[in-house]
Amino acid sequence: MLQVCSLTKTFRLARKKRARADQPDPRERGRWFHALDGVDLGVQRGQVLGLLGQNGAGKTTLLRILSSSLKPASGVVLCDGEDLTRHPLEIRKRIGFVSGNTGLYGRLTAREMLRYYGKLHGIAAAALDERIGSLAGRLDMSRFLDQRNETLSSGMRQKVSIARALVHDPEILLFDELTTGLDVAAAESVLKVVTDCREEGRTVLFSTHHMDEVDQLCDGVAILHEGRLCFEGGVDAMRSQTGESFLDKAFLKLIRPKTEETQ
Amino acid sequence: MKAGFRIVFFKEMRDILRDRKTLLLMIVLPIVAVPLLLNLLIGFVMKKEQEARTEVLEYVVFGAEHAPELARAFETDSGFKNVSLGSPDELAGAIRGDRIDFGLVIPEQAADRLSGQEQATIEFHFDNASAGSKVEERVKDVVGDYNEELTAARLAELGVSSSRERRAVLEPVRLEEKGTGNMREVIGDRIGGMVPYFFIAFCFMGVVYPAIHLGAGEKERGTLETLLLAPIPRHQLVIGKFLAVFCGGIIAVLLNLASVGTWLAIKAGQFRGVLGSLIGSIDTLDLVLLALMLIPVAAMFAALLLSVSIFARNSAEASTLISPFGIVLIVPAVLALLPGVELNGFWAWVPVTNVSLAMKELLKGTMDYTMLLAIFASSTVIAGGLLFFCAKWFNRESVLFRV
Numbered sequence: 001m002l003q004v005c006s007l008t009k010t011f012r013l014a015r016k017k018r019a020r021a022d023q024p025d026p027r028e029r030g031r032w033f034h035a036l037d038g039v040d041l042g043v044q045r046g047q048v049l050g051l052l053g054q055n056g057a058g059k060t061t062l063l064r065i066l067s068s069s070l071k072p073a074s075g076v077v078l079c080d081g082e083d084l085t086r087h088p089l090e091i092r093k094r095i096g097f098v099s100g101n102t103g104l105y106g107r108l109t110a111r112e113m114l115r116y117y118g119k120l121h122g123i124a125a126a127a128l129d130e131r132i133g134s135l136a137g138r139l140d141m142s143r144f145l146d147q148r149n150e151t152l153s154s155g156m157r158q159k160v161s162i163a164r165a166l167v168h169d170p171e172i173l174l175f176d177e178l179t180t181g182l183d184v185a186a187a188e189s190v191l192k193v194v195t196d197c198r199e200e201g202r203t204v205l206f207s208t209h210h211m212d213e214v215d216q217l218c219d220g221v222a223i224l225h226e227g228r229l230c231f232e233g234g235v236d237a238m239r240s241q242t243g244e245s246f247l248d249k250a251f252l253k254l255i256r257p258k259t260e261e262t263q
Numbered sequence: 264m265k266a267g268f269r270i271v272f273f274k275e276m277r278d279i280l281r282d283r284k285t286l287l288l289m290i291v292l293p294i295v296a297v298p299l300l301l302n303l304l305i306g307f308v309m310k311k312e313q314e315a316r317t318e319v320l321e322y323v324v325f326g327a328e329h330a331p332e333l334a335r336a337f338e339t340d341s342g343f344k345n346v347s348l349g350s351p352d353e354l355a356g357a358i359r360g361d362r363i364d365f366g367l368v369i370p371e372q373a374a375d376r377l378s379g380q381e382q383a384t385i386e387f388h389f390d391n392a393s394a395g396s397k398v399e400e401r402v403k404d405v406v407g408d409y410n411e412e413l414t415a416a417r418l419a420e421l422g423v424s425s426s427r428e429r430r431a432v433l434e435p436v437r438l439e440e441k442g443t444g445n446m447r448e449v450i451g452d453r454i455g456g457m458v459p460y461f462f463i464a465f466c467f468m469g470v471v472y473p474a475i476h477l478g479a480g481e482k483e484r485g486t487l488e489t490l491l492l493a494p495i496p497r498h499q500l501v502i503g504k505f506l507a508v509f510c511g512g513i514i515a516v517l518l519n520l521a522s523v524g525t526w527l528a529i530k531a532g533q534f535r536g537v538l539g540s541l542i543g544s545i546d547t548l549d550l551v552l553l554a555l556m557l558i559p560v561a562a563m564f565a566a567l568l569l570s571v572s573i574f575a576r577n578s579a580e581a582s583t584l585i586s587p588f589g590i591v592l593i594v595p596a597v598l599a600l601l602p603g604v605e606l607n608g609f610w611a612w613v614p615v616t617n618v619s620l621a622m623k624e625l626l627k628g629t630m631d632y633t634m635l636l637a638i639f640a641s642s643t644v645i646a647g648g649l650l651f652f653c654a655k656w657f658n659r660e661s662v663l664f665r666v
Contacts, residue, residue: 011661012661064488064664067492068492069488069491069492069663069664070660070664071660089494089495089496090494092492092493092494093494095492097488097489097492099485099488101485102485102486102488102489103483103484103485103486103489104484104486105274105278105484105486106484107277107278107281107282108274108277108278108281112274112277116270116274117489117493119270120267120270120271120493120494120495121493121494122494161489164489165489
């Protein structure tokens with residue numbers, strides 16, 4: 001189980017980036033910007049949790065902390081009771097992260113890149129080749145596995161990114177706006193990976209702006225608004241709490257009162 | 264499991280060696296461009312020199328009748344062609360307009376002064392602002408020969424006829440030069456200061472592109488974030504990247520040295536005189552020592568530029584931030600050219616300058632090898648410090664996720 005307790009993250013603001021006096025930002029306190037403010041969250045093993053929020057709500061910051069690339073200002077992240085911030089190297093072996101902006105090494109082939117990350121995770125050569133072959137079959141990558149990444153389409157690139165995140169067989173997957181910029185067919189095949197991960201018993205945190213993806217894939221939903229958690233529950237609870245059958249509207253209702261409060 | 268830095272290093276080397284721009288700066292430029300440039304430059308200089316020595320110079324003499332023998336000396340020399348001009352006032356305009364190369368104005372009283380055993384003054388008009396012109400030298404040669412004839416005749420009239428007596432009269436005290444520096448030292452001192460500048464510049468060029476590609480380039484491509492998730496300590500990432508950038512510099516320098524060495528071996532026979540003997544005295548060991556000197560320089564450049572590059576948001580910003588270093592880092596190399604700056608207990612600890620001075624000493628053949636220790640110690644400490652700083656930056660969120 002992945003558990004987030006009272007998580008706070010602050011960034012020091014450069015003078016030129018501070019909000020104007022006539023347009024105050026509630027997350028700015030002195031020189032500090034509170035990107036996350038006391039977030040509590042829990043995801044069960046084998047569950048897909050949809051992470052929703054407007055741009056700048058703190059989703060990427062949260063996922064970066066969970067992936068250990070950022071350190072929290074306070075609070076803890078527990079992975080099966082083990083504090084992630086204290087053992088980042090161990091935790092990294094158990095986590096895979098992909099975002100819509102994740103890039104590839106253009107001059108390497110997909111296979112070379114997967115080998116690189118596999119070696120960094122300490123996987124032996126024979127096991128690594130077997131794993132790459134299995135991922136290539138599963139993600140339908142065999143035909144472009146030995147092509148340089150710079151020649152691949154967006155959909156192919158995203159598949160390579162996903163394979164890179166899965167190469168070390170992680171228990172927890174963090175997907176940040178996975179389908180951004182993909183066409184319908186590419187998005188569908190990428191989303192199938194999320195379903196497969198759930199079926200394999202992996203824990204998935206899935207950040208998106210597409211409510212149809214949430215409806216289709218997520219067991220639970222967490223909504224972040226201005227660095228704070230404003231909703232956590234199932235998709236049905238989102239509908240029943242707001243009285244809206246469309247998730248887009250339910251989402252807006254859930255964050256609007258907060259927006260009004262802050263104004 | 265292999266050490267993380269080795270995995271990173273091999274991957275980075277594969278990545279940078281597949282890039283055309285890197286190959287151009289790191290491999291093609293040192294191998295092809297340097298010998299080509301040297302060939303072109305030396306060929307051009309030699310051709311111009313030859314032209315300047317053999318071209319027929321057009322001249323005008325006013326008052327030739329006042330020193331007819333001198334005028335005849337020019338007329339009989341096939342390298343000069345007498346032309347006519349209206350008056351001496353037109354000389355400057357004619358020279359500036361390239362209608363003539365020089366003009367001589369022999370005053371009326373010159374004849375009397377020459378016959379009266381006195382000194383005559385002749386006006387010599389020429390373009391003294393033209394670099395590489397041989398006009399002055401060639402005219403002085405002719406006048407010099409004429410002077411010698413006159414001197415011999417005058418001394419003979421005074422009863423000094425043998426060449427030994429003439430030397431005794433004209434130069435009662437002769438200074439016989441017994442310089443302690445041999446020709447290699449003299450020439451090495453003059454051109455030895457330029458050589459390090461050349462190699463250090465290539466070392467810098469070899470490091471720049473890999474540093475940008477492996478630092479800011481990772482951010483730009485969006486691969487840095489995934490790399491940071493690898494379960495290896497950050498300092499291993501930095502060491503792997505540093506080694507790849509460092510290799511870029513070393514490869515550029517070694518290829519540069521190899522190509523210059525090959526070029527010298529092929530062309531050595533074509534150079535005569537002191538330059539020929541200097542080139543002939545540089546052996547393989549000297550070139551190996553030159554390469555050794557550049558190792559700590561490449562390490563310093565690699566650590567410094569990787570730190571700057573990782574700070575930048577993207578490749579364009581990295582290029583902008585790195586450009587001034589191209590000038591700043593060359594300054595210590597140029598210091599070696601200044602008079603009084605020599606490899607000693609102080610300068611051996613000044614980075615880059617110490618290497619420049621050591622290279623100069625190597626070319627002169629006067630290297631004090633005990634200084635190598637100080638040079639390597641100083642450069643290694645600085646490179647290590649910069650690498651430590653770079654590793655620190657790789658742990659700072661404000662640098663890695665700078666927006």
